[in-house]
Amino acid sequence: VQLVESGGGLVQAGDSLKLSCVASTRTFASYGMAWFRQAPGKERESVAGISWSGDETYYADFVKGRFTISRDDAKNTVYLQMTSLKPDDTAIYYCAASPKLHIDPDARHFPYWGQGTQVAVSS
Secondary structure (H helix, E strand, O other), X not given: OOEEEEOOXXXXXXXXXXXXXXXXXXXXXXXXXXXXEEOOOOOXXXXXXXXXXXXXXXXXXXXXXXXXXXXXXXXXXXXXXXXXXXXXXXXXXXEEEEOOOOXXXXXXXXXXXXXXEEEEEEO
């Protein structure tokens, strides 16, 4: 499974961005999907995830109420809508895919990763 992210950029605090991740697999609908991020000098952290069915989602506490994850199986795409962006959201955002039935924030359960897209938020 190959994953390609897009939609990153430089924005101001309070702005919105929508990230996209396209998967190159015919069985996209069977994968749980997630977004992680890594800021300079910091460890990678989970941001949000969505199950293969779309019925389950999870969000890191620091993005609850601001970010929304969604998927469009017809387009093999998972999205991350980000609103009310803060300078602390500056990071490289990675898309990941997991064949597990139930999703969780553990990066070890995601064997497939994209190359990342840079998000920079200025104050």
